[in-house]
Amino acid sequence: MDRVRVRYAPSPTGYPHIGNIRTALFNWLFARHMGGSFIVRIEDTDQARKVEGAVESILDSLRWLGLDWDEGPEVGGRYGPYFQSERLDLYQRFARQLLESGQAYRCYCASERLSQMRAEMAERKEAARSYDRRCRSLSPGKAGDLESQGVPSAIRFKAPLEGQTAFQDLIRGEITFDNSELDDLVLLKSDGYPTYHLANVVDDHFMEVSHVMRADEWLSSTPRHVLLYAALGWRPPLYAHLPMILGPDKSKLSKRHGATSVVEYRDRGFLTEAMVNFLALLGWALDDKTEVMGRDELIRHFSIERISKTAAIFNQDKLQWMNGVYIRQLVEKQGHAEFARRALPFLESGLPERVKRPIDGEYVVRITPLAYERVNLLSELPARIDFFFLDELDYDAGLLVVKGMDRETAIAALRGCLQRLGGGPFDHTAIEGVMRSLAEELGLKPGPLFGLVRVAVTGRTATPPLFETMAVLGRDRCLRRLESALARLESSHAA
Numbered sequence: 276m277d278r279v280r281v282r283y284a285p286s287p288t289g290y291p292h293i294g295n296i297r298t299a300l301f302n303w304l305f306a307r308h309m310g311g312s313f314i315v316r317i318e319d320t321d322q323a324r325k326v327e328g329a330v331e332s333i334l335d336s337l338r339w340l341g342l343d344w345d346e347g348p349e350v351g352g353r354y355g356p357y358f359q360s361e362r363l364d365l366y367q368r369f370a371r372q373l374l375e376s377g378q379a380y381r382c383y384c385a386s387e388r389l390s391q392m393r394a395e396m397a398e399r400k401e402a403a404r405s406y407d408r409r410c411r412s413l414s415p416g417k418a419g420d421l422e423s424q425g426v427p428s429a430i431r432f433k434a435p436l437e438g439q440t441a442f443q444d445l446i447r448g449e450i451t452f453d454n455s456e457l458d459d460l461v462l463l464k465s466d467g468y469p470t471y472h473l474a475n476v477v478d479d480h481f482m483e484v485s486h487v488m489r490a491d492e493w494l495s496s497t498p499r500h501v502l503l504y505a506a507l508g509w510r511p512p513l514y515a516h517l518p519m520i521l522g523p524d525k526s527k528l529s530k531r532h533g534a535t536s537v538v539e540y541r542d543r544g545f546l547t548e549a550m551v552n553f554l555a556l557l558g559w560a561l562d563d564k565t566e567v568m569g570r571d572e573l574i575r576h577f578s579i580e581r582i583s584k585t586a587a588i589f590n591q592d593k594l595q596w597m598n599g600v601y602i603r604q605l606v607e608k609q610g611h612a613e614f615a616r617r618a619l620p621f622l623e624s625g626l627p628e629r630v631k632r633p634i635d636g637e638y639v640v641r642i643t644p645l646a647y648e649r650v651n652l653l654s655e656l657p658a659r660i661d662f663f664f665l666d667e668l669d670y671d672a673g674l675l676v677v678k679g680m681d682r683e684t685a686i687a688a689l690r691g692c693l694q695r696l697g698g699g700p701f702d703h704t705a706i707e708g709v710m711r712s713l714a715e716e717l718g719l720k721p722g723p724l725f726g727l728v729r730v731a732v733t734g735r736t737a738t739p740p741l742f743e744t745m746a747v748l749g750r751d752r753c754l755r756r757l758e759s760a761l762a763r764l765e766s767s768h769a770a
């Protein structure tokens with residue numbers, strides 16, 4: 276096989292979503308598996324649909340997922356430029372060549388005429404066709420007149436009127452289209468800009484792209500591309516059209532299913548590792564059981580043969596579960612400091628405003644070991660551990676009257692804690708020892724006592740392990756909170 280060169284060719288018409296980036300990932304995995312090149316080409320010839328900031332967001336998404344590109348924006352390469360808007364001469368040259376060889380023609384129809392034509396076709400219930408080929412048979416004299424009147428013209432491809440066009444799709448096998456279904460598509464618009472079809476074919480040829488792996492929605496464009504390659508005397512690349520991605524309800528994937536722009540996943544606290552693994556399984560699988568696979572494993576095993584023909588289902592719950600798995604893995608493999616480092620930005624943005632900034636990173640490294648096992652998203656962390664950072668806890672005094680203990684006993688228990696925790700070591704074993712002997716002394720069961728202290732020092736009934744939590748909070752904070760709990764109980768009528 277020739278050298279593998281694949282490309283991700285996004286149009287900057289919006290922020291990349293799950294489907295777009297899955298295409299990028301499959302191309303990247305294939306390139307890395309084959310030791311080939313991964314190219315990023317920006318298809319920005321549709322000036323009207325360009326969105327400000329879209330290119331940045333495309334590149335940011337790729338960077339976040341670690342999909343490095345060998346050629347393209349920022350890195351350049353031998354086959355550049357990699358923005359189509361900087362390659363207009365090339366497209367114009369080949370549109371003219373097709374015109375001169377009689378495989379294309381000038382079309383002078385104004386857009387008003389085309390809209391009217393389509394409306395009439397719809398009325399007659401004819402198959403929707405974008406053009407009735409009126410200018411295909413224009414006499415040279417008539418064309419000359421229009422030219423001399425300065426009527427603007429587009430260049431259209433002369434598609435064959437009969438026969439069939441077939442190609443091999445590496446995923447779906449042989450695909451055949453009747454030429455009678457194809458239009459005379461516009462290659463070059465009257466403003467000198469190419470259409471997607473012309474630019475895409477010219478660039479894939481000149482960039483020596485070996486495999487075109489793209490979304491299923493482009494399948495019907497492929498016979499047109501194949502015809503264009505033939506008209507230009509070029510060899511087409513190999514094609515692989517990726518299966519659609521559907522929501523769990525089997526309808527086309529949309530925001531409704533939780534599928535938003537890729538950078539939003541980053542901002543919601545998904546880890547790159549989980550996202551890459553999850554996306555890789557949207558239409559590809561190693562076998563029918565392996566789910567958790569790191570980047571290196573994915574590269575090692577990726578193959579076009581194992582891409583599925585049927586639609587993939589996007590399941591947000593699975594993504595969240597997988598993210599939890601990767602959080603645990605991250606801690607095991609890279610340690611708490613790395614987890615805390617990744618969590619820090621989420622704490623900076625997610626903790627209540629009254630918490631002093633910047634957040635103390637060293638304190639965070641002591642807290643996160645107590646919490647990481649229960650979070651599936653980094654963004655869940657602030658709400659789980661905010662009590663570690665607050666000066667004043669906000670909770671209902673009623674919570675202090677835990678089951679199995681009345682108000683008077685609770686007051687006595689808090690006083691006992693205050694006395695005994697004031698001195699001596701303050702690590703979790705020491706704290707536990709003090710609390711257990713206090714329970715015995717007061718004739719209390721440990722459970723209710725610990726429950727009371729938990730509310731007093733954290734303001735909640737469910738938290739990470741109590742004694743570890745107290746040790747991290749530190750003696751001063753714990754004593755202050757116990758005092759404040761005592762004051763609340765004394766002034767309340769909860770009993």
Ligand code: GLU
Binds near residue numbers: 318
């Ligand atoms: N610019 C097209 C897109 O945004 C590229 C399609 C292709 O890969 O040929 O999907």
